[in-house]
Amino acid sequence: MLEISLVQDRNAGPVYRQIAGQIRSAIEVQRLALGERLPTIRELSERLGVNRDTVALAYDELARDGLVEATVGRGTFITAGAGARAFEPQLSPLIERLLVLERARPRFGSADAAVALHSVVPDPRLYPAAAFRKTLNRELQKGGAELLLYGEPQGLLRLRRAVAEHLKGVDLVVTPDELVLCHGASQGISLALRLFATPGDVVALEEPTYNHVLAACSGLGLETTAIPMREDGLDLGVLERTLARPEVKLLYTIPSFHNPLGTTTSLAHRQALLAVAARCGKPVVEDAYEQDLRIDGRPVAPLAALDTTGGVVHLASFSKSLFPGVRVGAMAARGRLVGALLALKQSSDLSDAMPLQAGLAGFLESGDYAKHLARLRRVMRGRRDALLEALAQYLPHGARFNRPEGGYQVWVELPDAIDTSELLPDAVAAGVLFAPGAQFNHDRRPSQCLRLSYAMADEAELREGAAVLGEVVTRHGRADGRRAQRVSV
Amino acid sequence: MLEISLVQDRNAGPVYRQIAGQIRSAIEVQRLALGERLPTIRELSERLGVNRDTVALAYDELARDGLVEATVGRGTFITAGAGARAFEPQLSPLIERLLVLERARPRFGSADAAVALHSVVPDPRLYPAAAFRKTLNRELQKGGAELLLYGEPQGLLRLRRAVAEHLKGVDLVVTPDELVLCHGASQGISLALRLFATPGDVVALEEPTYNHVLAACSGLGLETTAIPMREDGLDLGVLERTLARPEVKLLYTIPSFHNPLGTTTSLAHRQALLAVAARCGKPVVEDAYEQDLRIDGRPVAPLAALDTTGGVVHLASFSKSLFPGVRVGAMAARGRLVGALLALKQSSDLSDAMPLQAGLAGFLESGDYAKHLARLRRVMRGRRDALLEALAQYLPHGARFNRPEGGYQVWVELPDAIDTSELLPDAVAAGVLFAPGAQFNHDRRPSQCLRLSYAMADEAELREGAAVLGEVVTRHGRADGRRAQRVSV
Numbered sequence: 002m003l004e005i006s007l008v009q010d011r012n013a014g015p016v017y018r019q020i021a022g023q024i025r026s027a028i029e030v031q032r033l034a035l036g037e038r039l040p041t042i043r044e045l046s047e048r049l050g051v052n053r054d055t056v057a058l059a060y061d062e063l064a065r066d067g068l069v070e071a072t073v074g075r076g077t078f079i080t081a082g083a084g085a086r087a088f089e090p091q092l093s094p095l096i097e098r099l100l101v102l103e104r105a106r107p108r109f110g111s112a113d114a115a116v117a118l119h120s121v122v123p124d125p126r127l128y129p130a131a132a133f134r135k136t137l138n139r140e141l142q143k144g145g146a147e148l149l150l151y152g153e154p155q156g157l158l159r160l161r162r163a164v165a166e167h168l169k170g171v172d173l174v175v176t177p178d179e180l181v182l183c184h185g186a187s188q189g190i191s192l193a194l195r196l197f198a199t200p201g202d203v204v205a206l207e208e209p210t211y212n213h214v215l216a217a218c219s220g221l222g223l224e225t226t227a228i229p230m231r232e233d234g235l236d237l238g239v240l241e242r243t244l245a246r247p248e249v250k251l252l253y254t255i256p257s258f259h260n261p262l263g264t265t266t267s268l269a270h271r272q273a274l275l276a277v278a279a280r281c282g283k284p285v286v287e288d289a290y291e292q293d294l295r296i297d298g299r300p301v302a303p304l305a306a307l308d309t310t311g312g313v314v315h316l317a318s319f320s321k322s323l324f325p326g327v328r329v330g331a332m333a334a335r336g337r338l339v340g341a342l343l344a345l346k347q348s349s350d351l352s353d354a355m356p357l358q359a360g361l362a363g364f365l366e367s368g369d370y371a372k373h374l375a376r377l378r379r380v381m382r383g384r385r386d387a388l389l390e391a392l393a394q395y396l397p398h399g400a401r402f403n404r405p406e407g408g409y410q411v412w413v414e415l416p417d418a419i420d421t422s423e424l425l426p427d428a429v430a431a432g433v434l435f436a437p438g439a440q441f442n443h444d445r446r447p448s449q450c451l452r453l454s455y456a457m458a459d460e461a462e463l464r465e466g467a468a469v470l471g472e473v474v475t476r477h478g479r480a481d482g483r484r485a486q487r488v489s490v
Numbered sequence: 491m492l493e494i495s496l497v498q499d500r501n502a503g504p505v506y507r508q509i510a511g512q513i514r515s516a517i518e519v520q521r522l523a524l525g526e527r528l529p530t531i532r533e534l535s536e537r538l539g540v541n542r543d544t545v546a547l548a549y550d551e552l553a554r555d556g557l558v559e560a561t562v563g564r565g566t567f568i569t570a571g572a573g574a575r576a577f578e579p580q581l582s583p584l585i586e587r588l589l590v591l592e593r594a595r596p597r598f599g600s601a602d603a604a605v606a607l608h609s610v611v612p613d614p615r616l617y618p619a620a621a622f623r624k625t626l627n628r629e630l631q632k633g634g635a636e637l638l639l640y641g642e643p644q645g646l647l648r649l650r651r652a653v654a655e656h657l658k659g660v661d662l663v664v665t666p667d668e669l670v671l672c673h674g675a676s677q678g679i680s681l682a683l684r685l686f687a688t689p690g691d692v693v694a695l696e697e698p699t700y701n702h703v704l705a706a707c708s709g710l711g712l713e714t715t716a717i718p719m720r721e722d723g724l725d726l727g728v729l730e731r732t733l734a735r736p737e738v739k740l741l742y743t744i745p746s747f748h749n750p751l752g753t754t755t756s757l758a759h760r761q762a763l764l765a766v767a768a769r770c771g772k773p774v775v776e777d778a779y780e781q782d783l784r785i786d787g788r789p790v791a792p793l794a795a796l797d798t799t800g801g802v803v804h805l806a807s808f809s810k811s812l813f814p815g816v817r818v819g820a821m822a823a824r825g826r827l828v829g830a831l832l833a834l835k836q837s838s839d840l841s842d843a844m845p846l847q848a849g850l851a852g853f854l855e856s857g858d859y860a861k862h863l864a865r866l867r868r869v870m871r872g873r874r875d876a877l878l879e880a881l882a883q884y885l886p887h888g889a890r891f892n893r894p895e896g897g898y899q900v901w902v903e904l905p906d907a908i909d910t911s912e913l914l915p916d917a918v919a920a921g922v923l924f925a926p927g928a929q930f931n932h933d934r935r936p937s938q939c940l941r942l943s944y945a946m947a948d949e950a951e952l953r954e955g956a957a958v959l960g961e962v963v964t965r966h967g968r969a970d971g972r973r974a975q976r977v978s979v
Binding site for chain 2: 035036037038070072074075078079080086087088089090091092094095096099100103125126128130133134137138141142145146147148149150151152184185187191195196197198199200202213216217219220222231232233234237250267268269270272274275276277279280282283284309310311312320324325326327328337338340344345347348349350351352353355356357
């Protein structure tokens with residue numbers, strides 16, 4: 002409350018000057034802060050028992066001096082003085098948790114010369130960049146300004162048609178109406194999680210699993226519970242006990258070319274998984290982000306194709322099979338899940354970029370995508386074989402790794418109880434990058450496993466990388482082997 | 491539990507056939523469901539007191555018949571029978587709420603011939619589509635495959651530099667490091683809300699306010715509390731009482747070219763607002779989505795420029811000033827808010843599309859954006875004036891509307907107690923679309939106001955639309971005037 006005391010004394014000067022002076026002092030000592038509102042002329046005149054004109058004169062003087070500003074109908078505000086005091090805005094506790102997780106991510110520093118076996122981003126040397134550019138340019142020319150409006154929230158119908166057509170190739174029959182396009186499968190993950198779970202709820206995730214989904218859960222305030230991975234996919238017994246808990250709202254799973262394991266589950270396992278989910282009445286989010294990248298082996302139908310329950314959301318992506326920059330993913334679902342995903346997508350960011358959707362539609366329709374895929378799979382077969390051969394040659398005796406039928410990743414278990422996060426700095430220094438297993442564990446506990454990828458490195462680089470890795474592991478094994486620290490597999 | 495009873499009788503046939511037969515029957519009557527796991531050979535043999543080979547023989551026979559499948563290390567699963575039963579997956583309660591909101595949105599049906607005064611999407615007839623296409627094509631040619639990788643999560647540095655340069659023009663000085671780019675300002679709204687508020691928290695929003703932010707809050711499980719709008723912006727007294735409540739985590743406000751009101755707050759009001767927020771220690775999200783669209787009047791610095799507290803997130807957009815299809819927005823913030831926004835953006839969808847970011851950077855750098863803006867503002871001045879003139883001419887006596895200094899929207903208050911949502915179908919039939927006021931109220935309560943926009947219609951169309959609207963309103967006023975139903979202003 003503004004304190005003003007008036008002196009009825011000729012020497013004190015006119016009353017309006019006394020009022021103005023005392024307000025001026027209050028501003029100077031910051032008892033009145035920038036932006037504060039003064040009492041109305043009527044209020045102050047009544048409080049001080051003076052004529053309204055007297056207060057008005059005082060306010061006019063302050064306004065002339067630029068200390069206050071009167072706004073019709075709103076009152077008079079302090080416009081001078083030290084700005085409002087800085088304060089630390091309180092972040093949502095979910096964000097604080099996310100920042101902790103963020104700080105724990107491995108940093109590779111400036112390791113440009115090192116062989117990149119850590120990343121599952123496809124190799125830019127293989128992008129059909131010029132062909133895509135031409136398609137995009139043609140589509141923009143054809144589509145004109147209309148293509149620069151907000152898109153249909155569900156995604157360009159033409160692209161949904163092309164994606165539906167494409168999904169037939171992996172045995173998934175959906176109509177364009179059952180597809181909601183999104184901003185990469187990564188956005189699809191966030192939306193699918195939010196579709197079923199609200200902060201405080203629990204999501205069943207494989208362990209190890211894709212590290213980004215752990216971050217997404219954290220950012221959304223979702224707890225996770227780990228379903229251990231066995232030879233042929235997640236443990237169905239643990240799954241059943243887990244999904245039976247009411248607070249567990251969904252399962253997120255990667256049945257084909259698992260990240261980080263590289264494994265693919267059998268038809269029988271998929272059917273068993275769907276049966277468990279149905280018995281528990283819980284939906285399944287199937288991340289099929291690398292499904293176009295089969296190198297060999299017999300294709301296995303995705304969960305969404307086998308499903309008879311209507312409880313599966315299938316996430317498809319072009320980020321790994323074409324390039325991430327196209328930023329198009331697709332969510333396939335049935336029944337009211339479609340409308341719900343659509344409303345959620347729209348409430349998140351209104352719509353995606355139609356120019357890129359039209360470019361991708363053109364690229365799919367022309368057969369350019371199929372051509373690119375055939376080449377990419379051929380190159381990846383060579384790379385996978387080169388990496389596996391080199392690992393067999395260079396890794397110390399007792400190291401184990403699998404043979405993926407597609408995708409980009411190979412999972413390696415080291416023979417000695419080495420924490421691969423501790424191994425990483427030496428490997429970087431020696432010239433090879435890998436993804437330590439800990440980052441795929443829910444609790445980031447140490448792991449003696451690591452994920453290698455043949456996405457980014459060519460055959461010669463893969464051999465070099467494997468040789469360097471073998472050396473570093475062997476050296477560490479000798480040094481640390483007898484410490485026999487306990488780390489998880 | 492699988493029930494098997496064995497008969498030790500020669501006529502009953504060999505034991506393994508009895509086991510296989512009973513399992514077969516259980517599958518047929520669906521006591522054993524598709525995907526279920528059979529007991530292990532060891533378990534069942536112990537339970538039945540038979541030799542393991544006997545059980546193995548039974549399982550072999552079932553496998554030959556395609557009824558079960560054995561997977562090494564995982565057990566034997568039922569692979570035949572009716573699929574898992576359909577169930578209704580339970581959606582998050584937030585999504586259910588979002589779907590209710592979604593159903594309440596006005597539908598304009600097939601009103602292609604009607605004058606579009608309802609939409610604040612910029613007019614495609616004014617898009618510099620060809621120039622942008624050429625810039626994009628050039629950038630893609632120059633950038634090649636590297637531009638098709640995942641982008642820097644914070645957004646292309648080059649574009650952040652260009653945006654920082656551009657923001658100087660609206661008196662906002664930020665470094666490129668203080669900008670996080672996003673997928674349109676609409677994504678910026680979601681991220682900024684999530685930065686400070688977690689489900690169950692309360693967000694202070696103006697009333698009326700941008701309807702999408704109401705949907706975004708709903709989808710995020712955030713409650714909203716209404717700060718009434720006065721002549722010169724939101725009610726600062728109500729704001730102070732509201733932000734003082736601990737469960738209220740932030741204020742979202744549109745100080746310039748308010749949506750839906752079209753009003754712009756004064757410098758004094760902005761400083762007062764910041765002072766209130768600072769006293770309460772609560773952050774402010776400033777949506778400046780139309781700030782490039784000033785037509786006349788004296789520019790007022792954005793809150794982020796006046797702020798001395800570090801508690802403002804400023805959202806800029808190119809969707810209204812260029813076109814929505816570019817899907818680029820920018821979030822400007824200070825201190826640790828930047829890293830937090832970045833982590834949140836990354837956890838949501840990894841990164842944005844670099845091709846479009848590079849295209850926009852080129853467009854800003856070349857001066858093409860500034861040129862487009864100058865033209866757009868000139869055209870909008872003509873449209874605004876035409877609309878206001880036509881409203882004065884055609885709206886019945888007593889209707890009130892304001893004169894926006896920029897942006898696209900004009901707020902109209904009708905003289906009679908007409909619920910403008912009920913007016914809409916007649917207006918659509920008569921050939922004009924508008925946005926009824928109810929959709930901008932937190933509780934969607936009826937309103938006798940409506941939002942008109944001069945974004946999409948040219949001067950002739952605006953005059954025609956205003957004439958039709960005047961007719962429809964006059965007709966309704968006569969019919970409904972004496973009902974004197976209470977609707978909010």
